[in-house]
Amino acid sequence: MSTSSATSLVQLSHVTKSFEDGRDVVTDINIDIAQGSFVSLVGPSGCGKSTLLRMLAGLLQPTKGDILWLGSDHARPADLGFVFQDATLLPWASVSENVYLPLKLKEITREAAEPDIDAALERVGLGDAAAKLPHELSGGMAMRVSIARALVTEPPVLLMDEPFAALDELSREKLDDDLLTLWRELGWTVIFVTHSVYESVYLSERILVMGTDGDAAGKPGRIVADLPIDAPYPRGLAFRQCQSYFGHCRTVSSALRGETS
Amino acid sequence: MTSGRIKRIALPHLVGLAFFLIWEVAVQFYEVPQFLLPAPSRILEALADNFASLMSALWVTLRITVLAFALAVVGGVALAVVFSQSRTVETALFPFAVILQVTPVVAIAPLVLIWVGFDNVNLALLILAWIVAFFPILSNTTLGLRSVDHHLMELFTLYGASRWQRLWSLQLPASLPHILGGMKISGGLALIGAVVAEFVAGSGSGTGLAWRIIEAGNRLQVPTMFAALLLLSALGIAIFFSLSVLEHIVLSRWHESAIDREK
Numbered sequence A: 001m002s003t004s005s006a007t008s009l010v011q012l013s014h015v016t017k018s019f020e021d022g023r024d025v026v027t028d029i030n031i032d033i034a035q036g037s038f039v040s041l042v043g044p045s046g047c048g049k050s051t052l053l054r055m056l057a058g059l060l061q062p063t064k065g066d067i068l069w070l071g072s073d074h075a076r077p078a079d080l081g082f083v084f085q086d087a088t089l090l091p092w093a094s095v096s097e098n099v100y101l102p103l104k105l106k107e108i109t110r111e112a113a114e115p116d117i118d119a120a121l122e123r124v125g126l127g128d129a130a131a132k133l134p135h136e137l138s139g140g141m142a143m144r145v146s147i148a149r150a151l152v153t154e155p156p157v158l159l160m161d162e163p164f165a166a167l168d169e170l171s172r173e174k175l176d177d178d179l180l181t182l183w184r185e186l187g188w189t190v191i192f193v194t195h196s197v198y199e200s201v202y203l204s205e206r207i208l209v210m211g212t213d214g215d216a217a218g219k220p221g222r223i224v225a226d227l228p229i230d231a232p233y234p235r236g237l238a239f240r241q242c243q244s245y246f247g248h249c250r251t252v253s254s255a256l257r258g259e260t261s
Numbered sequence B: 001m002t003s004g005r006i007k008r009i010a011l012p013h014l015v016g017l018a019f020f021l022i023w024e025v026a027v028q029f030y031e032v033p034q035f036l037l038p039a040p041s042r043i044l045e046a047l048a049d050n051f052a053s054l055m056s057a058l059w060v061t062l063r064i065t066v067l068a069f070a071l072a073v074v075g076g077v078a079l080a081v082v083f084s085q086s087r088t089v090e091t092a093l094f095p096f097a098v099i100l101q102v103t104p105v106v107a108i109a110p111l112v113l114i115w116v117g118f119d120n121v122n123l124a125l126l127i128l129a130w131i132v133a134f135f136p137i138l139s140n141t142t143l144g145l146r147s148v149d150h151h152l153m154e155l156f157t158l159y160g161a162s163r164w165q166r167l168w169s170l171q172l173p174a175s176l177p178h179i180l181g182g183m184k185i186s187g188g189l190a191l192i193g194a195v196v197a198e199f200v201a202g203s204g205s206g207t208g209l210a211w212r213i214i215e216a217g218n219r220l221q222v223p224t225m226f227a228a229l230l231l232l233s234a235l236g237i238a239i240f241f242s243l244s245v246l247e248h249i250v251l252s253r254w255h256e257s258a259i260d261r262e263k
Ligand SMILES: Nc1ncnc2c1ncn2[C@@H]1O[C@H](COP(=O)(O)OP(=O)(O)O)[C@@H](O)[C@H]1O
Pocket: A019, A020, A025, A043, A044, A045, A046, A047, A048, A049, A050, A051, A052
């Protein structure tokens, strides 16, 4: 990879993961993710996107290869935001209690955490929903709570696993825009898994396309293309409708289909 | 109150009332001897005549039932928590819990009685009722602790939660619906356990309802038998009802089974 290591946040070299049955799920992943960048992982379902993301999060260990984070001990940052496809909220806890959870687990008292909780809810536009329970929320609002929970610890990096895939088109576009705004304000690194080509082009500075060799299921996933999206931010409706946007979408699509561009 | 709700409450009461009416009329009309089937009015009479002794018997049975139930809840949840922390312990011990459960309590009663001593019948009753009540709590809580959403479990791992935090802030609250479901089964079983044990082991320092039934049966005081039976049913209903209310109070804020949704 050509990215200079001075600005890199995490480097994966020859990362391979196989599960108990010995089958490789992802193989020989070599990527270098720059600090502060917005990177999407796109690929067909089952190609190992979640597996890769879970290795980055430290929920899984690579079978082979290394994941080196910036910093002296190369360990995963202690604070790391993770957003799942479903909002994954505690159903018995109010919105603000859910956002408080990461701080509570660090044994920060509720009083001390209060300003951070309020700020996080304010950021995702849920200032007045603090007392609601998850079952009272729409899918989009629940997702916003999940994002507020991920950002309450002010993590340097946010990992998102198909976060808006279950939402309707409109809520999804709204959340995409709000996510971009947050990213630009907070200076995070975002690694965003999606199976939507359009969403990945709209959001990211860089798209990693994953695929398998051939169509046969059970082949290990690997990175088949690494595409920069050089459109300037802020991006909005105008970008969604311009020629270069469609050009990028075509490039990503053909990379997904395994055609060399 | 909605008409549906009135119906739900009124209908079973009406059926019950009709049942007793038919019973009363039929017994009077066919002149059924009261040692075969006493009329409801005669049963109420027997209840009034023996009120003091029946109430003290009810109190004895109630005490053993509630105590056995409480210990079953504490013990069942505690053991399930231990199981959830260690698969090895679970694999080693769970079969014995099952054996305890499948062996009929009637068959163990004489043994337990010998072990605790015949001057300690109350303790024997408590142990026997506990054995019957314990298993549903254990198995339901074990299931609940194991069925926690795995993404939530991963979230706790990501934030470096300790075992204790994970148990207290995630696994136990998530298991509440299972635990309360187990309690509803176990409450009824504790009563059955206490009664069956008293039938087999006899009564301790005070006489329970089961022993009253045997006594009255021996003297062919069938109306008194029915009166004691009536109290036992009432006790069972009261236990089930209290636990349902408890379940509703605890879960109504968040659990699918208890949320009031507008239809
Ligand atoms: N814990 C596991 N044990 C065995 N196989 C797994 C496990 N997790 C995922 N897999 C397999 O790895 C492959 C990739 O899964 P995943 O990373 O979830 O793909 P994606 O997120 O791209 O849809 C799938 O074939 C899946 O069956």
